[in-house]
Amino acid sequence: MITLALDMSTKSSGWAIFEDQSLKEYGCITAGSANLYNRIHKMISELEEILKKYNIDNVIIEDVVPEDVKGNQTVFKALMYLQGFVMDCLDRNNLRNIKFFTSSEWRKKCGIHTGRGVKRDSLKPKDIQFCYSQFGIKANDDIADAICIGFAAVGGIIKEPQDIIEVDEYGFEFG
DSSP states (O other), X not given: OEEEEEEXXXXXXEEEEEETTEEEEEEEEEOOOSSHHHHHHHHHHHHHHHHHHSOOXXXXXXXXXXXXXXXXXXXXXXXXXXXXXXXXXXXXXXOOXXXXXXXXXXXXHTTOOOSTTOOHHHHHHHHHHHHHHXXXXXXXXXXXXXXXXXXXXXXXXXXXXXXXXXXXTTSOEEO
Protein backbone atom coordinates (compact mmCIF):
# COMPACT_ATOMS: atom_id res chain seq x y z
CA MET A 1 0.00 0.00 0.00
CA ILE A 2 1.52 3.32 -1.11
CA THR A 3 0.50 6.39 0.89
CA LEU A 4 1.18 10.01 -0.02
CA ALA A 5 1.16 12.46 2.90
CA LEU A 6 0.82 16.19 2.23
CA ASP A 7 1.49 19.22 4.41
CA MET A 8 0.11 21.85 2.07
CA SER A 9 0.88 25.55 1.93
CA THR A 10 0.80 27.98 -0.96
CA LYS A 11 4.52 28.74 -0.59
CA SER A 12 6.11 25.51 0.65
CA SER A 13 4.39 22.12 0.72
CA GLY A 14 6.00 19.04 2.21
CA TRP A 15 5.25 15.58 0.88
CA ALA A 16 6.19 12.04 1.93
CA ILE A 17 5.68 8.62 0.37
CA PHE A 18 5.21 5.57 2.58
CA GLU A 19 5.08 1.97 1.43
CA ASP A 20 3.11 0.25 4.15
CA GLN A 21 4.89 1.62 7.26
CA SER A 22 8.22 2.39 5.59
CA LEU A 23 9.18 5.90 4.52
CA LYS A 24 10.35 5.68 0.90
CA GLU A 25 10.70 9.26 -0.38
CA TYR A 26 10.04 12.83 0.69
CA GLY A 27 10.47 16.36 -0.56
CA CYS A 28 9.19 19.88 -0.69
CA ILE A 29 7.42 21.87 -3.38
CA THR A 30 8.17 25.59 -3.22
CA ALA A 31 6.60 28.51 -5.04
CA GLY A 32 7.85 32.08 -4.77
CA SER A 33 5.44 34.07 -6.93
CA ALA A 34 3.65 37.00 -5.34
CA ASN A 35 0.50 35.85 -7.15
CA LEU A 36 -1.50 33.29 -5.15
CA TYR A 37 -2.89 31.54 -8.23
CA ASN A 38 0.56 31.20 -9.79
CA ARG A 39 1.79 29.57 -6.56
CA ILE A 40 -1.19 27.20 -6.50
CA HIS A 41 -0.63 26.33 -10.17
CA LYS A 42 3.01 25.44 -9.41
CA MET A 43 1.97 23.32 -6.40
CA ILE A 44 -0.54 21.39 -8.50
CA SER A 45 1.89 20.93 -11.42
CA GLU A 46 4.50 19.41 -9.13
CA LEU A 47 1.89 17.32 -7.32
CA GLU A 48 0.91 15.92 -10.75
CA GLU A 49 4.56 14.88 -11.28
CA ILE A 50 4.63 13.09 -7.91
CA LEU A 51 1.41 11.27 -8.79
CA LYS A 52 2.88 10.17 -12.14
CA LYS A 53 6.05 8.87 -10.50
CA TYR A 54 4.42 6.78 -7.75
CA ASN A 55 1.52 4.36 -7.82
CA ILE A 56 -0.39 6.02 -4.96
CA ASP A 57 -3.16 4.13 -3.16
CA ASN A 58 -3.99 6.55 -0.32
CA VAL A 59 -3.58 10.27 0.24
CA ILE A 60 -3.43 11.90 3.66
CA ILE A 61 -3.70 15.67 3.87
CA GLU A 62 -3.36 17.99 6.83
CA ASP A 63 -6.76 19.61 7.17
CA VAL A 64 -7.13 23.38 7.26
CA VAL A 65 -8.74 24.78 10.40
CA PRO A 66 -9.10 28.47 11.28
CA GLU A 67 -7.30 28.03 14.62
CA ASP A 68 -4.13 26.92 12.82
CA VAL A 69 -3.92 30.26 11.02
CA LYS A 70 -4.82 32.29 14.11
CA GLY A 71 -8.11 33.36 12.53
CA ASN A 72 -6.39 35.05 9.56
CA GLN A 73 -9.16 34.83 6.96
CA THR A 74 -6.86 35.68 4.02
CA VAL A 75 -4.50 32.79 4.84
CA PHE A 76 -7.43 30.48 5.63
CA LYS A 77 -9.05 31.21 2.24
CA ALA A 78 -5.76 30.73 0.36
CA LEU A 79 -5.25 27.34 2.02
CA MET A 80 -8.85 26.33 1.26
CA TYR A 81 -8.37 27.33 -2.40
CA LEU A 82 -5.23 25.20 -2.53
CA GLN A 83 -7.04 22.30 -0.88
CA GLY A 84 -9.80 22.54 -3.50
CA PHE A 85 -7.29 22.47 -6.35
CA VAL A 86 -5.53 19.51 -4.72
CA MET A 87 -8.82 17.63 -4.43
CA ASP A 88 -9.54 18.32 -8.11
CA CYS A 89 -6.06 17.09 -9.06
CA LEU A 90 -6.50 13.89 -7.03
CA ASP A 91 -9.93 13.29 -8.55
CA ARG A 92 -8.57 13.75 -12.10
CA ASN A 93 -5.95 11.12 -11.21
CA ASN A 94 -8.61 8.71 -9.92
CA LEU A 95 -7.42 8.96 -6.33
CA ARG A 96 -10.42 8.82 -4.07
CA ASN A 97 -9.06 7.18 -0.92
CA ILE A 98 -8.31 10.49 0.78
CA LYS A 99 -8.25 11.29 4.49
CA PHE A 100 -7.75 14.52 6.36
CA PHE A 101 -5.98 14.84 9.71
CA THR A 102 -5.91 17.99 11.78
CA SER A 103 -2.49 18.90 13.12
CA SER A 104 -3.55 17.91 16.63
CA GLU A 105 -4.72 14.47 15.38
CA TRP A 106 -1.47 13.53 13.65
CA ARG A 107 0.71 15.01 16.39
CA LYS A 108 -1.14 12.95 19.00
CA LYS A 109 -0.38 9.78 17.02
CA CYS A 110 3.29 10.87 16.92
CA GLY A 111 3.34 11.42 20.69
CA ILE A 112 3.76 15.20 20.32
CA HIS A 113 1.76 17.01 23.01
CA THR A 114 -0.57 19.78 21.84
CA GLY A 115 -3.38 21.62 23.51
CA ARG A 116 -3.93 24.34 26.00
CA GLY A 117 -0.95 26.63 26.43
CA VAL A 118 1.13 24.98 23.68
CA LYS A 119 2.10 27.50 21.00
CA ARG A 120 2.29 26.53 17.31
CA ASP A 121 5.83 27.94 17.09
CA SER A 122 6.99 25.49 19.76
CA LEU A 123 5.52 22.53 17.85
CA LYS A 124 7.48 22.87 14.61
CA PRO A 125 10.83 22.11 16.32
CA LYS A 126 9.23 19.08 17.98
CA ASP A 127 8.05 17.84 14.58
CA ILE A 128 11.59 18.24 13.22
CA GLN A 129 13.05 16.42 16.24
CA PHE A 130 10.49 13.59 15.87
CA CYS A 131 11.43 13.19 12.21
CA TYR A 132 15.10 12.93 13.15
CA SER A 133 14.58 10.55 16.07
CA GLN A 134 12.34 8.21 14.03
CA PHE A 135 14.05 8.33 10.62
CA GLY A 136 17.44 9.99 11.09
CA ILE A 137 16.39 12.74 8.69
CA LYS A 138 17.26 16.40 9.22
CA ALA A 139 14.31 18.03 7.48
CA ASN A 140 12.76 21.46 7.29
CA ASP A 141 9.42 21.88 9.06
CA ASP A 142 7.32 21.30 5.92
CA ILE A 143 8.99 17.99 5.10
CA ALA A 144 9.03 16.96 8.76
CA ASP A 145 5.31 17.65 9.04
CA ALA A 146 4.55 15.61 5.91
CA ILE A 147 6.61 12.72 7.27
CA CYS A 148 4.83 12.96 10.63
CA ILE A 149 1.42 13.06 8.91
CA GLY A 150 2.31 9.95 6.91
CA PHE A 151 3.76 8.20 9.96
CA ALA A 152 0.51 8.84 11.86
CA ALA A 153 -1.63 7.70 8.92
CA VAL A 154 0.14 4.39 8.36
CA GLY A 155 0.21 3.53 12.06
CA GLY A 156 3.94 3.90 12.56
CA ILE A 157 5.43 2.66 15.81
CA ILE A 158 7.41 5.23 17.79
CA LYS A 159 11.04 4.26 18.39
CA GLU A 160 12.98 5.19 21.47
CA PRO A 161 14.55 8.65 21.15
CA GLN A 162 18.13 8.64 19.91
CA ASP A 163 21.05 10.19 21.77
CA ILE A 164 21.44 13.86 20.93
CA ILE A 165 24.85 15.55 20.76
CA GLU A 166 25.14 18.06 17.88
CA VAL A 167 23.26 21.38 17.38
CA ASP A 168 21.78 22.36 13.98
CA GLU A 169 20.59 25.68 12.53
CA TYR A 170 17.23 25.32 14.34
CA GLY A 171 18.95 25.07 17.70
CA PHE A 172 18.25 21.35 18.00
CA GLU A 173 20.83 18.82 18.94
CA PHE A 174 21.37 15.78 16.76
CA GLY A 175 23.41 12.65 17.30
